[in-house]
Amino acid sequence: MKIFCLLLLLCLAPGRAAAAEGWTVKLKVLNGRATYSHEQPMAAKTQENFSGKPRVRGGGPELGLIFNAYLHPAEDGLFKLDYQVELGGDKRALPPLQASGKVQLPPGKPVLAVESGGWKVILELEGESAGEYPKNWKRSIDAALKCGRLSYQAKFSYVPQDQYSVVLYNEKDDAVRKFMLGLLPNSPGLDGEFKLQYTLLLKEGRETLAGGDGELILAPGGGRRSAAAGKSCIFSAKASR
Known part of the structure; x- marks a missing residue:
């Protein structure tokens, strides 16, 4: 049985009320000294999609970014974020990195979502606290x-x-x-x-x-x-x- 699609296509409609709730999802993708970053406002129960050029620091090659995310409502002080990240471009037919999954985010704390092949995908939710969360939430x-x-x-x-x-x-x-x-x-x-x-x-x-x-x-x-x-x-x- 195939347990998933490699490229998870998040197909819910983009959210419109993100700015009103004051949440911002921060994405950083690291490879050696190079850092590719992007920020986007979000609201719970909404999807936001980005396709374009991320900010680049550390002398890395210019790559295009696809970042799709869906923010779930808070449970026990934690938010869950569905994500799809792809870095590509640079005149290459094949993107060097594709990653997808779900991560728990306590507001204000960056979380290492994926690490593989020298790449690190770090996600952070910036906004007001959603209350106390369990100490052993990390898996x-x-x-x-x-x-x-x-x-x-x-x-x-x-x-x-x-x-x-x-x-x-x-x-x-x-x-x-x-x-x-x-x-x-x-x-x-x-x-x-x-x-x-x-x-x-x-x-x-x-x-x-x-x-x-x-x-x-x-x-x-x-x-x-x-x-x-x-x-x-x-x-x-x-x-x-």
């Missing part, structure tokens, strides 16, 4: 794929029962390398363990180095679990809280 999944000398890691802040994906493209010796990982963490049981469904792909040119889907049973704070992911390739993941 993260740290996943890794190792194929001989090649290795890729991906870390997500996550909410159970939501889908997460990252796609990376880079050129190596005139060949395009593609890494794709998708995750669906299920709700935990009484003992805290949960099932993590995953799908992955690693290609270099036309050659598929790793691929497939499966599931792992994880426990927050427990050890790393692993599974074979093709010839000489291992996929592993662990959950933290």
Whole structure:
């Protein structure tokens, strides 16, 4: 069963009342010294879409940004934000970064939503506090794929029962390398363990180095679990809280 679309298309209508409520979503995408940033006003229960040039600092190449976001109402002092981020352009047919998922945001605190392949996606909600929130609200999944000398890691802040994906493209010796990982963490049981469904792909040119889907049973704070992911390739993941 395919557990999600790689590019999550958020199709709700854009919100119009964002400025009235005073919320601002801040996005930063870091790669080495380069920082790509964008801010947009939002209101709860609204969608905002951006396609254009982000602000660039640190000498990075000029890239176009697609940023789609939907802000859910606050629950227990936390807001949930659905996001889709894509950096592309620079005369390249393939975007170097695509990421999508959902993240919990306490107002005023930046959260590392995704980290993979040297890229970091940081989201922050600026606005008035929505009240106290649980101290143990943070959840993260740290996943890794190792194929001989090649290795890729991906870390997500996550909410159970939501889908997460990252796609990376880079050129190596005139060949395009593609890494794709998708995750669906299920709700935990009484003992805290949960099932993590995953799908992955690693290609270099036309050659598929790793691929497939499966599931792992994880426990927050427990050890790393692993599974074979093709010839000489291992996929592993662990959950933290």
